[in-house]
Amino acid sequence: MNFTRWSARLPGTQRRAAGRTGRGSVPAARGEYEQRPDPDPDPDPEPVTDVPALEDLSLREILGGLPALVALLYGPEHRVAYVNDAYAAAFGPRRLGATAAASCPELAELGLFPLLDQVLRSGKPRTVKSRKVQVRGRQKDQAREHGKEQTAKGQAAKGQAAKGQAAKGQAAKGQGREQADSGAQEGSYTVTCTPVDCQGSGGVLVFAADVTDHAEAADRLRTSERGHRRTAVTLQRSLLPQELEQPDDLRVAATYQPGGEDAAVGGDWYDVITLGAGRTALVIGDVMGRGVRAAAVMGQLRTAVRAYARLDLPPHEVLQLLDGLAAEIDASQIATCVYAVHDPNEGRLVYASAGHLPILVRAEDGSVQRAADPTGPPLGTGGWLHSSGSIPLPPGSTAVLYTDGLVERRGEDIDEGVASLERALSGAKGSPQVVCDRLIRSQGVTADHDDDVAVLVLQHPSRTGPDAELFHNAALDLLGGIEAAPRARAFAMGVLASWRFPVELRDLGVLATSELVANSLQHGTPPMRLRLRRTDRRLIIEVTDGDDHLPRRRRAEPADEAGRGISIVATIASSWGSRRTPGGGKAVWCEFALPH
Numbered sequence: 001m002n003f004t005r006w007s008a009r010l011p012g013t014q015r016r017a018a019g020r021t022g023r024g025s026v027p028a029a030r031g032e033y034e035q036r037p038d039p040d041p042d043p044d045p046e047p048v049t050d051v052p053a054l055e056d057l058s059l060r061e062i063l064g065g066l067p068a069l070v071a072l073l074y075g076p077e078h079r080v081a082y083v084n085d086a087y088a089a090a091f092g093p094r095r096l097g098a099t100a101a102a103s104c105p106e107l108a109e110l111g112l113f114p115l116l117d118q119v120l121r122s123g124k125p126r127t128v129k130s131r132k133v134q135v136r137g138r139q140k141d142q143a144r145e146h147g148k149e150q151t152a153k154g155q156a157a158k159g160q161a162a163k164g165q166a167a168k169g170q171a172a173k174g175q176g177r178e179q180a181d182s183g184a185q186e187g188s189y190t191v192t193c194t195p196v197d198c199q200g201s202g203g204v205l206v207f208a209a210d211v212t213d214h215a216e217a218a219d220r221l222r223t224s225e226r227g228h229r230r231t232a233v234t235l236q237r238s239l240l241p242q243e244l245e246q247p248d249d250l251r252v253a254a255t256y257q258p259g260g261e262d263a264a265v266g267g268d269w270y271d272v273i274t275l276g277a278g279r280t281a282l283v284i285g286d287v288m289g290r291g292v293r294a295a296a297v298m299g300q301l302r303t304a305v306r307a308y309a310r311l312d313l314p315p316h317e318v319l320q321l322l323d324g325l326a327a328e329i330d331a332s333q334i335a336t337c338v339y340a341v342h343d344p345n346e347g348r349l350v351y352a353s354a355g356h357l358p359i360l361v362r363a364e365d366g367s368v369q370r371a372a373d374p375t376g377p378p379l380g381t382g383g384w385l386h387s388s389g390s391i392p393l394p395p396g397s398t399a400v401l402y403t404d405g406l407v408e409r410r411g412e413d414i415d416e417g418v419a420s421l422e423r424a425l426s427g428a429k430g431s432p433q434v435v436c437d438r439l440i441r442s443q444g445v446t447a448d449h450d451d452d453v454a455v456l457v458l459q460h461p462s463r464t465g466p467d468a469e470l471f472h473n474a475a476l477d478l479l480g481g482i483e484a485a486p487r488a489r490a491f492a493m494g495v496l497a498s499w500r501f502p503v504e505l506r507d508l509g510v511l512a513t514s515e516l517v518a519n520s521l522q523h524g525t526p527p528m529r530l531r532l533r534r535t536d537r538r539l540i541i542e543v544t545d546g547d548d549h550l551p552r553r554r555r556a557e558p559a560d561e562a563g564r565g566i567s568i569v570a571t572i573a574s575s576w577g578s579r580r581t582p583g584g585g586k587a588v589w590c591e592f593a594l595p596h
Helices: 059-064 085-091 105-109 113-122 139-156 161-182 212-239 291-309 315-329 414-426 432-442 465-470 484-498 503-523 565-572
Strands: 026-029 032-034 069-074 079-083 126-135 185-198 201-210 251-257 267-276 279-287 335-343 348-354 360-362 368-370 389-392 397-402 453-460 472-478 528-534 538-545 575-580 586-593
Touching (some): 113 185, 126 212, 185 212, 212 267, 267 453, 279 397, 279 453, 484 503, 503 528
Antiparallel strands (some): 126 185, 251 453, 267 279, 279 335, 348 389, 360 397, 538 586, 575 586
């Protein structure tokens, strides 16, 4: 095919420079010009030369001077009609009339052959972005190295011998790079295929723009982001609990899965905290941010939660303290959080939610109950009084706490995701870890997920048979008066004997009961209640009364007749503590570890 015949001269208007008296003259029509006075004439006008019109240039000349790669293919076999100088410099000269499949392997490397067929069939242009291909060398790289060489030679001419030697070394390095550039290297191109009419034969004009610098910059940026992501993931995992505490009455498992390589890691966290007296705190949260900063904020919040949990405060008071701390850490970042406390004597979860997703509880029959809406806004917003709610957690039930990465999807309402999780939970059986894995799979969370996910599953097992013999409860209401202490000691002795504890442990338990009851009789108010509880690992003794002043351990002087009860309990027991009860009053407790 004769490319010269195909390439028509482009239409245009030839400019005339003769008789120019000022700047800014604009042609009124083809071959006719109108002179207009210049409001600011140039006192020293530059000489005007004849400027060729576009119609004086052939299409071959225009395409040949382009820095982009241009090739013209015609016919269903995509035969080569023309390649410009830049194309030949990148891939070598191409034999005209040969099929592209035989003479242009670079088009196959770019994956263009299916696209060429599609353009011929549809008559519409198509573009592919940043495709990589092996090229001979890049002229601008060579020019850059040549400039470095000239600069080095200039430095060498300045005079100092040491600098001259260094400059020569740089010049030699530049020459070596220039020679290396003359060999094959990888380049990135954005290619547009446009249909053209070649003298009645269908053709495709291939226009490839060099975007190697942009692609390399994007690669460097992605590499840097992956490095930051690895750092954030490492920090995130190090701040999460390496091993969950396992309460006596619950079975607990948790899973954290960071987002895919292209997703920034957030500040998801979870924790399990044993509070004493058989009670357990469970927490899950999500810092609304990404990267190392979010992970660092998450670590501070998790540490604070553990510290506040040791105060054994109601859930809403813990969140109230966290709210103020979050604002102090970083006012620009907020976090959602759920803090829940399980008391085996009550059979329910008491919780407070700071803008977090609702807790889900699956009953033994498979029905799923959703906790009420959040009891307050996210942490860090300030100006809000949080409140506590509760949801039943009877034996045989399973509760799930989770972050939004598990249920939130683009283009889908988050309530739909929570409903989908409810359906998956209703059929999820097995150990807590098995339930974790099933829920993650059911929600389509993979290694390429666009957000990180944290899931915390707790089960309150329904115990029967020999296992049930390891868990017992006994309680006695104390009416007050001089007979309360003897009644409490007798009750404790009988219960501990029925539980077949060793004599030494029975005696210690009775002594602790006597001191706690005496303290309540002296400093508390009715109603009073003694509760004994045993698990497979410990004996728990707890006394409640109507006064909310918490006892403290103090050093009694030799002449003091009182003040030694709590010190005695702290000495003989494994641990002890006190807390205010929700309805008013307090509870004072101690624990004894059971022999293996």
